[in-house]
Amino acid sequence: MRVYKTNEIRNVAVVGHGASGKTSLVDALAFVAGTSKRHGSVKDGTALTDFTADEIERKYSINLALAVAEWMDTKINLIDTPGYLDFTGDALAGVYAADSAVVVLSATAGVEVGTEKVWDYCERRSLPRLLFVSLMDKEHANFERVFDQIKERLTTKVIPVEIPVGEGLEFHGIINLFSKKAHLYKKGTKAGEYEEVDVPDEYQDRFAKYSQELIESIAATDDTLLERYLGGEEIGRDEAIAAMKAGMAKGELFPLFCGAAELTYGTRALLNKLVELCPAPQERPPVDVQKWGSADRFTVKADDAGPLVAQVFKTVSEPHVGDVTLFRIYSGSVKNGQDVFNAPRDATEKLNHLCVAQGKERIEIAELHSGDIGAVAKLRDTHTNDTLSTKDKGLVLQKIPFPEPVITVAVEVKQRGEEDKLSTGLHKLHEEDPTFHHEYNPELAQTLIRGLGERHLEIVVGRLARKFGVHAQTAKPKVAYRETFRGKNEGQGKHKKQSGGRGQYGDCWIRIAPLPRGSGLQFVDEIVGGVIPRQYIPAVERGVQEAASKGPVAGYPVVDFKVELYDGSYHDVDSNEMSFKMAGILAFRNVSPGCRPVLLEPIMEVEVWSPDEYQGAVMGDLSSRRGHIVGTDKDGKLTKIKAMVPEAELDRYATTLHSITHGRGTYKMKFHVYQDAPPDVAARVTEARKKELEEVKA
Ligand SMILES: Nc1nc2c(ncn2[C@@H]2O[C@H](COP(=O)(O)OP(=O)(O)O)[C@@H](O)[C@H]2O)c(=O)[nH]1
Ligand SMILES: [Mg+2]
Numbered sequence: 001m002r003v004y005k006t007n008e009i010r011n012v013a014v015v016g017h018g019a020s021g022k023t024s025l026v027d028a029l030a031f032v033a034g035t036s037k038r039h040g041s042v043k044d045g046t047a048l049t050d051f052t053a054d055e056i057e058r059k060y061s062i063n064l065a066l067a068v069a070e071w072m073d074t075k076i077n078l079i080d081t082p083g084y085l086d087f088t089g090d091a092l093a094g095v096y097a098a099d100s101a102v103v104v105l106s107a108t109a110g111v112e113v114g115t116e117k118v119w120d121y122c123e124r125r126s127l128p129r130l131l132f133v134s135l136m137d138k139e140h141a142n143f144e145r146v147f148d149q150i151k152e153r154l155t156t157k158v159i160p161v162e163i164p165v166g167e168g169l170e171f172h173g174i175i176n177l178f179s180k181k182a183h184l185y186k187k188g189t190k191a192g193e194y195e196e197v198d199v200p201d202e203y204q205d206r207f208a209k210y211s212q213e214l215i216e217s218i219a220a221t222d223d224t225l226l227e228r229y230l231g232g233e234e235i236g237r238d239e240a241i242a243a244m245k246a247g248m249a250k251g252e253l254f255p256l257f258c259g260a261a262e263l264t265y266g267t268r269a270l271l272n273k274l275v276e277l278c279p280a281p282q283e284r285p286p287v288d289v290q291k292w293g294s295a296d297r298f299t300v301k302a303d304d305a306g307p308l309v310a311q312v313f314k315t316v317s318e319p320h321v322g323d324v325t326l327f328r329i330y331s332g333s334v335k336n337g338q339d340v341f342n343a344p345r346d347a348t349e350k351l352n353h354l355c356v357a358q359g360k361e362r363i364e365i366a367e368l369h370s371g372d373i374g375a376v377a378k379l380r381d382t383h384t385n386d387t388l389s390t391k392d393k394g395l396v397l398q399k400i401p402f403p404e405p406v407i408t409v410a411v412e413v414k415q416r417g418e419e420d421k422l423s424t425g426l427h428k429l430h431e432e433d434p435t436f437h438h439e440y441n442p443e444l445a446q447t448l449i450r451g452l453g454e455r456h457l458e459i460v461v462g463r464l465a466r467k468f469g470v471h472a473q474t475a476k477p478k479v480a481y482r483e484t485f486r487g488k489n490e491g492q493g494k495h496k497k498q499s500g501g502r503g504q505y506g507d508c509w510i511r512i513a514p515l516p517r518g519s520g521l522q523f524v525d526e527i528v529g530g531v532i533p534r535q536y537i538p539a540v541e542r543g544v545q546e547a548a549s550k551g552p553v554a555g556y557p558v559v560d561f562k563v564e565l566y567d568g569s570y571h572d573v574d575s576n577e578m579s580f581k582m583a584g585i586l587a588f589r590n591v592s593p594g595c596r597p598v599l600l601e602p603i604m605e606v607e608v609w610s611p612d613e614y615q616g617a618v619m620g621d622l623s624s625r626r627g628h629i630v631g632t633d634k635d636g637k638l639t640k641i642k643a644m645v646p647e648a649e650l651d652r653y654a655t656t657l658h659s660i661t662h663g664r665g666t667y668k669m670k671f672h673v674y675q676d677a678p679p680d681v682a683a684r685v686t687e688a689r690k691k692e693l694e695e696v697k698a
Contacts (some may be wrong), residue, residue: 001035001068001356001363004075006302006371010278011077011328013098015091015122017114018060018083020106021134023047025261026067026080029274032192032267033069033076036358039190041262048359049080052316053466054459062459064090064314066326066357066373071271077373083114085663086453089402089435090314093384095121096400097313097328097373100128100248100278102270103154107133107141107167107258111149113663119154128248128279130255132270136164136171137260143167147256159217160210160256161244162269165203174258174266175199175207177214178237185265192264215240221247245277281371287330289387292343292394300331300395302371308332308340310374310388311397315432317467318360323432324377326357327388330397334374335367343394347381383431402434405450406667407654409457410475411438412447418470422447425468429460436460443557444478454655479648481685482600482674483551483558485514489594490566493543493587495579506579508532508540509567510587512595515560517674521548524564532568536580540565543584552593553682554689559600559674563588599682600674602647608657609638610665617660625649626678644672648681 014022027048030036040046045056049065061082069076081094095101101122105115122129131154133146143164150158165173165182173184173194182203183194199207219229222243229235235243247253255277259266281302289309290297300306314326334340336354341347355362357375368374382388385402389395413422426438426449436457437450451457457474464470490511497504515522523541532540544563551558568583606627610618618641619629627645634640650669657665677685 001070001075001365003365003367004369004372006282006304006369007280008074009077009281009369009371010074010274011079011097011099011281011371011373012274012278013079013081013091013094013101013122013127014104015081015095015101015118016083016104017106017109017112017118020083020104020109020112020115021261022083022104023050023061023080025102025104025132025134025267026078028192028261028264028267029069029076029078029271030067030358032264033071033271034191035068035070039264049078051360054462060084062087062090063316064094064326065316065359066375068356068358069271069274072275074275075372076271076274079373081118083118084453084455085114085117085658086451086456088114088117088452089433091118092121092402093313093400095125095127097311097326098127099281099284099371100130100274102274103129103131105131105133105146105150106138107135107143107146108138110146111153116153116664126251126285128245128251128277130248130257130270130273130277131158132266133256133258134261136167136258136265137169137263139168141168141171143258150256155254157217157252158254158256159214161214161273162257162266163203163206163210164258165200171260171265174269175203176269177207177211178240180207180211183269185263189264192267194268217253218243218247221250221252241276245279248277249279249283287397289331289395289397292396302329303331304333304370306331306370307393307395308334308388308390309395309397310334310340311400312382312384312386312388313400315384317432317463321377323379324357324362324375325379325382326373326375328373329368329370331370332390333367333369336365339391340388341391341394342382342386342388343396345381345386348391349379349382349388351376353377384434400434403452405435405437405452407453407457407652408448408450408477409454409652410444410446410477411449411461411472412475414471414473421468421470422464422472425464425470428468429463433460441480443480446475446478448477449474453658454652476651480602481554481556481677481689482602483553483556483597484560484600484674485512485558485592485595485597487594487596488513489591491587491591491594493583493585493590495582495586498574503571503574504576504579504582505571505574506536506539506576506581506583507569508565508580508583508587510544510584510591511564511566512588512591513562513564514595515562517560519560521545521559522562524562526564526566527568532565532570532580533575536570536575536577537565539577539580540568540584540587543581543586544588546581547585547588547592552589552597553599554686555693556599556689558592558597561595599677599685601677601681601685603644603672603675604647604650604669605672606643606645606650606653606667606669608641608643608665608667609635610641610661611637612639614661614665615639615641618657618665619643621656621660645669646675646677646681647671
């Protein structure tokens with residue numbers, strides 16, 4: 001592969017809902033262009049960009065992957081992205097690394113949840129977009145219906161530049177509104193070859209209608225063009241293309257294409273248009289950079305003469321190779337073997353074996369110009385979302401705002417002694433995939449992992465085993481219950497030991513009373529006349545604190561109560577701090593059961609955004625989780641439902657919400673308050689906890 005200059009590069013993210021045909025399209029484009037020598041298929045596990053073991057086994061994309069199509073003296077960097085919401089972090093990364101996007105839709109399913117999601121990502125980056133309706137050959141394919149859905153759910157500025165000849169099993173050609181010709185495909189077409197003919201008679205009416213709409217939409221984006229068009233002047237093809245490109249750059253036009261990628265139908269025309277309509281890197285707006293460690297900010301453009309600024313948007317780990325880093329150059333250029341600098345980590349890295357990625361293959365390249373996308377293996381301390389620059393400049397880009405996790409589960413090793421390996425593995429996986437998070441919760445004594453869905457976490461656990469040899473299983477996260485008191489009580493704690501030598505003696509009297517939620521533990525010293533010497537009083541307090549970490553109901557920490565220390569006694573020789581701490585512990589244990597102790601459970605504030613039609617179902621489900629609906633609100637096209645729900649009832653809520661709302665609902669939750677657990681819940685928790693504590697002892 002030759003080296004391409006900035007103006008010869010197109011970085012195109014291929015995005016859309018799962019199973020809309022993205023991976024098949026990327027494979028076909030690279031193959032039809034001749035850059036990839038083999039026409040792969042998702043079904044056989046040979047598609048160019050679905051090459052990891054996980055993907056071949058499951059037959060859908062999990063990771064972002066790159067392919068190259070060289071066409072019309074241009075290198076099209078195709079970024080294939082996963083469609084499922086569990087892996088949407090990679091779709092976002094793909095959109096950030098690209099200068100334009102092809103939004104792929106299935107001719108049978110049309111606009112889906114995932115389509116809306118990636119559309120929104122593209123909006124955030126103001127990416128020029130083409131839409132491609134694939135699977136036109138599938139039974140029940142319907143171009144017109146998909147077109148209507150796009151207008152209704154994505155944008156009214158969509159405009160067909162192609163229309164299909166036949167649909168479903170009859171699909172065999174495409175009419176191009178720019179060239180005013182029809183391309184007819186023969187069964188068994190290998191690489192998108194077609195026969196070019198005049199528009200068939202029976203399509204003349206549709207052709208005329210769409211052609212007029214197309215030219216009017218184009219003219220409408222430019223005043224002088226519109227004037228000429230209204231004056232009856234013909235607008236030439238090149239002019240129309242240039243105007244369309246400008247319209248796309250402003251977000252005023254979104255051209256619509258069609259085809260059947262798996263059959264290679266429609267891929268040649270799409271390749272042409274990717275080159276002609278999508279911006280080269282230097283045509284995109286400048287990006288902000290910051291000098292690391294200073295407030296200096298400025299902007300850079302895709303220009304070889306600028307300082308080197310490149311962002312790592314994905315790290316893939318490959319068997320026998322290790323980590324492969326995919327990066328996008330925003331300014332400057334890089335040469336094979338060059339040193340680069342990762343300023344925030346203070347790490348110098350060598351770009352040994354600088355490569356261009358073609359699926360799992362990596363093709364070595366001498367240099368990459370500004371705006372290009374490259375791959376390099378074995379960087380030592382560089383991770384996803386890091387910026388590479390040079391030591392003298394030390395620049396950093398704004399990070400890609402990866403989505404926050406929505407689901408939490410606990411993970412435990414199957415074999416004791418592998419805990420350290422587990423934590424190392426989890427840490428590495430987070431550096432690779434910023435949508436995956438983990439933490440150890442000492443109170444629950446559990447390692448919690450968080451991600452974008454159950455499938456996401458399943459894949460993570462699989463990677464743990466494959467990459468780090470840690471065999472782990474998931475479990476339900478424990479709930480951090482608390483206990484408190486409803487009544488008052490008082491009594492003594494006395495610690496006395498006389499066993500030869502020096503004895504131990506501590507004696508205290510305490511009163512316990514409840515306090516309002518959020519007060520914590522208040523310790524009041526009411527000792528008069530030195531019945532307990534000053535220096536031992538803090539020891540009593542420490543004893544009470546320690547004992548209160550395991551409450552009388554079920555051994556959970558006790559909160560929100562007052563302890564008054566009002567009497568006691570001491571021994572001149574035998575008293576010491578340790579003895580008074582023991583006295584504090586004993587006093588708490590004696591007095592607390594008489595304070596009407598109760599179990600508290602954490603209540604979360606949950607906000608759900610749902611389309612109106614699922615509002616009832618969402619609220620019904622929340623109520624069945626002992627939730628209390630606080631209110632509903634309109635929020636754009638969605639309804640926002642606010643509810644208070646016990647944390648114990650929210651295990652894997654993301655999965656339920658996904659299925660109730662067909663993937664269109666989202667939610668956020670945060671801790672709100674501790675509340676009395678209802679008696680049946682308290683009884684159940686107490687029972688379960690007893691067993692748990694016995695197991696720990698055993
Ligand atoms: N009939 C038909 N099936 C296709 C076409 N393109 C892809 N498929 C099939 O649709 C499924 C999903 O395709 P894939 O490329 O993995 O979609 P992605 O999830 O968007 O990447 C696979 O089983 C493909 O074989 C097409 O043009 N026609
Ligand atoms: Mg795919």
